[in-house]
Amino acid sequence: MSKHIALGVDIGGSGIKTAPVNLKTGEFTQDRYRIPTPDPSTPDAVARTVAKCIAKFSPDRKTAIGVAFPGVVQHGVVKTAANVDDAWIGTNMRDIIRDYAGHDVFVMNDADAAGYGEYKHGAAHGQDGVILMTTLGTGIGTALIVDGQLVPNTELGHIEIDGKDAETFAAESARDRLGLDWDGWIKNLQKYYSTMEKLLWPDLIIVGGGVSKSHHMFLPHLTLRAPIIPAELRNGAGIVGAAALASAEHKKAEKRRKDDDKKSSKSTTR
Numbered sequence: 001m002s003k004h005i006a007l008g009v010d011i012g013g014s015g016i017k018t019a020p021v022n023l024k025t026g027e028f029t030q031d032r033y034r035i036p037t038p039d040p041s042t043p044d045a046v047a048r049t050v051a052k053c054i055a056k057f058s059p060d061r062k063t064a065i066g067v068a069f070p071g072v073v074q075h076g077v078v079k080t081a082a083n084v085d086d087a088w089i090g091t092n093m094r095d096i097i098r099d100y101a102g103h104d105v106f107v108m109n110d111a112d113a114a115g116y117g118e119y120k121h122g123a124a125h126g127q128d129g130v131i132l133m134t135t136l137g138t139g140i141g142t143a144l145i146v147d148g149q150l151v152p153n154t155e156l157g158h159i160e161i162d163g164k165d166a167e168t169f170a171a172e173s174a175r176d177r178l179g180l181d182w183d184g185w186i187k188n189l190q191k192y193y194s195t196m197e198k199l200l201w202p203d204l205i206i207v208g209g210g211v212s213k214s215h216h217m218f219l220p221h222l223t224l225r226a227p228i229i230p231a232e233l234r235n236g237a238g239i240v241g242a243a244a245l246a247s248a249e250h251k252k253a254e255k256r257r258k259d260d261d262k263k264s265s266k267s268t269t270r
């Protein structure tokens with residue numbers, strides 16, 4: 001694979017999607033490949049499927065690979081799991097996938113991947129300032145990007161408002177579960193986004209998730225200070241962002257290695 005291409009993998013509750021991404025344009029260089037998420041979605045079963053998705057594109061050793069996961073992922077270790085098996089909690093996802101795929105990967109939260117994808121190649125392309133990305137789906141995922149720097153694992157979908165976890169009343173899934181019409185859901189969204197504004201003062205809010213296709217039904221009815229706009233990359237954002245973040249991490253690691261080599265060669269020539 002050319003050095004301008006990285007592989008993005010997005011693990012969701014129903015499907016695992018993968019594509020090679022052109023890091024200059026954010027476009028897929030080949031058709032996306034999707035395999036249904038195994039049930040039960042245990043670490044071994046999912047890692048085996050992720051390995052299959054990776055193998056499909058035969059990446060070489062140097063290709064950066066990013067894997068997005070629906071939960072908190074801190075330094076390679078899964079801390080929470082949403083819509084996938086709880087057996088993930090406490091596991092080192094990076095190690096498990098490396099064992100199955102025979103390739104090093106960078107792992108991250110799914111909303112972080114989607115937010116970074118929108119920052120790099122979508123609705124917030126290259127925009128500075130404080131950007132809040134929210135994905136409205138079964139839950140609410142969030143990403144916070146400040147002057148191009150991602151603050152990982154923000155989990156602002158779980159903020160407590162009126163004694164309730166926000167995603168229980170403002171996620172897309174809450175519409176059906178609570179039997180809300182658009183007006184009822186818009187009221188809940190208003191409460192959620194007003195709280196976000198009060199606490200974060202974002203310069204831009206992006207709304208992703210399947211329902212963002214129908215953004216004209218709800219976004220124009222929200223009253224906020226910051227512009228609130230639909231995501232552009234739709235369900236490709238996670239793949240694009242996973243690839244882009246993995247490539248950025250790859251470059252950082254490479255630089256660290258070179259700096260260390262320089263330091264050690266200096267100390268041996270002394």
Ligand code: BGC
Nearest residue numbers: 070071072082111139140141
């Ligand atoms: C989880 C987040 C995840 C989001 C979207 C939430 O319930 O806590 O980690 O990003 O769902 O999958």
